[in-house]
Amino acid sequence: MVFRLGYRKFSLKIVQNVLYSSNISKMSTNIPQFEHLSVSVPKEFVYHVELNRTDKLNAMNNAMFKEITRCFETLSDSEDCRVVVLSGSGKIFCAGIDLKDFAQNSLPAVALIEDPARKAKLLYQLCTLYQKSMSSLEHCKKPVIAAIHGACIGGGVDLVTAADVRHCTKDAYFVVKEADVGLAADIGSLQRLPKVIGSDSLARELCYTCRKFPADEALTSGLVSKVYNDKDTMFESVINIAEDIAKKSPVAIQTTKASLVFSRDHTVEEGLEHIALLNQLMLQSEDLATAATGQLMKDSNIQFSKL
Numbered sequence: 252m253v254f255r256l257g258y259r260k261f262s263l264k265i266v267q268n269v270l271y272s273s274n275i276s277k278m279s280t281n282i283p284q285f286e287h288l289s290v291s292v293p294k295e296f297v298y299h300v301e302l303n304r305t306d307k308l309n310a311m312n313n314a315m316f317k318e319i320t321r322c323f324e325t326l327s328d329s330e331d332c333r334v335v336v337l338s339g340s341g342k343i344f345c346a347g348i349d350l351k352d353f354a355q356n357s358l359p360a361v362a363l364i365e366d367p368a369r370k371a372k373l374l375y376q377l378c379t380l381y382q383k384s385m386s387s388l389e390h391c392k393k394p395v396i397a398a399i400h401g402a403c404i405g406g407g408v409d410l411v412t413a414a415d416v417r418h419c420t421k422d423a424y425f426v427v428k429e430a431d432v433g434l435a436a437d438i439g440s441l442q443r444l445p446k447v448i449g450s451d452s453l454a455r456e457l458c459y460t461c462r463k464f465p466a467d468e469a470l471t472s473g474l475v476s477k478v479y480n481d482k483d484t485m486f487e488s489v490i491n492i493a494e495d496i497a498k499k500s501p502v503a504i505q506t507t508k509a510s511l512v513f514s515r516d517h518t519v520e521e522g523l524e525h526i527a528l529l530n531q532l533m534l535q536s537e538d539l540a541t542a543a544t545g546q547l548m549k550d551s552n553i554q555f556s557k558l
């Protein structure tokens with residue numbers, strides 16, 4: 252046993268040297284820094300990512316879209332992060348895409364190109380850049396809890412529907428705003444919202460009308476699972492939830508997320524096969540015996556190795 256433990260530590264060291272010999276290791280121990288996102292660690296293994304363009308109501312410009320991707324890719328790989336809480340700074344959660352940035356920078360770049368095929372290529376690249384950003388929450392191996400206050404508009408809805416869990420304040424409202432600004436939502440709402448709320452009819456109504464969808468309706472439809480009186484109460488609660496999740500086996504939680512995400516888009520049979528294949532590996536983890544023993548011993552303070 253002593254030998255095996257020593258061997259494990261030794262081999263982990265080698266793996267860490269191989270994988271993390273560049274600045275990735277710094278990222279896994281340091282808190283990543285961004286211009287439009289503020290990242291902090293309120294509890295052990297719990298990361299808080301805050302949209303931070305307060306003066307523009309957290310409207311997402313191209314730089315912010317790219318930062319969201321980098322941030323969630325970094326946290327996905329960081330062994331110090333087990334759960335992410337996502338919120339918005341200032342008056343509201345998010346005013347959607349930065350319409351000025353889009354009109355003044357993105358569209359003029361497209362207009363400069365004459366040939367339709369080359370124009371189309373640039374538009375495709377822009378669209379997939381934004382899609383990649385929203386999907387980075389879903390691709391992040393760690394559960395993401397969105398805490399939403401005030402308005403959550405357009406791209407904001409795309410963003411939160413890619414999160415695992417959504418809570419909001421009673422003053423929150425949601426708007427699938429894209430049709431109002433002359434476009435079909437193309438970065439996640441049309442794809443995820445019907446699945447999140449489980450009502451195709453309601454999702455279509457929201458996407459066609461662009462009407463405000465208030466917190467109470469968001470709760471009854473299942474877009475959010477809890478509504479709070481104010482932002483501080485919500486934040487305290489979601490951090491507690493995140494802390495609870497972070498105390499569990501990271502192997503169990505990350506495999507659970509992988510299975511839930513896969514199963515949403517596959518048949519039950521395919522989902523069962525997927526988790527059987529994952530668990531033929533993951534059930535070999537030391538976490539299984541550690542967690543099961545803890546349950547039997549009624550020990551609520553079990554520690555799991557970093558993953």
Ligand SMILES: CCC/C=C/C=C/C(=O)SCCNC(=O)CCNC(=O)[C@H](O)C(C)(C)COP(=O)(O)OP(=O)(O)OC[C@H]1O[C@@H](n2cnc3c(N)ncnc32)[C@H](O)[C@@H]1OP(=O)(O)O
Pocket residue numbers: 306307308310346347348349350351352377378381402404405406407428429432436437438
């Ligand atoms: C290929 C594309 C894929 C992406 C698709 C995504 C699409 C979308 O997101 S569509 C939705 C776009 N967003 C909107 O239409 C919302 C626009 N904003 C508002 O309606 C109001 O600002 C709001 C109701 C949210 C709040 O109103 P309030 O009176 O409280 O504040 P304002 O004075 O209007 O705003 C304060 C400053 O923030 C700037 N701002 C707000 N939203 C945006 C935005 N979306 N883009 C850029 N800037 C925004 C606003 O201009 C003010 O700035 P300043 O004038 O410099 O003080």
